[in-house]
Amino acid sequence: MNTFSKIVVIVFSGLINAIAQAHNGHGDELPWQACSTSEKNTPCEYTNSHGDIYQGNCKLFGEALMCVRNKPIVRANMSKMLTPIKLDNSNQGTK
Structure with a gap:
């Protein structure tokens, strides 16, 4: 096997490994x-370690139920932005 063929095999193997790792499944039991x-x-x-909220329905996988998301993920930073802000209106009318 020449050097070029070895390089192609190594690069291809690395790509396959990266693809397999990308589809590794859930990293936690949540x-x-x-x-x-x-x-x-x-x-x-359920809420992940970053505070993101995942909402869905329980589905059966094998013999265990799993929460399968069917709504958009509510990101922690988005939920903070959507929190209502109380305004102080006590000074209105006192001009």
Whole structure:
């Protein structure tokens, strides 16, 4: 095998490994924990370590229920931006 062929094989192997790692599944147990006491198709919600909120329904995978997201992710920084701000109107009318 010549040098070029070896390089092609190494690069191809690295790409396959990167693709496989990208589809590694959930990194935590939160989707399963969200449905641990629920029934199939009931609404569920969980929050990840960054404060993002995931909402969906409990679906059956094998013999375990998992919260499958069917609504947009509410990002932690977005939920803070959507929090109502109380304005101090006590000084109005005293001109």
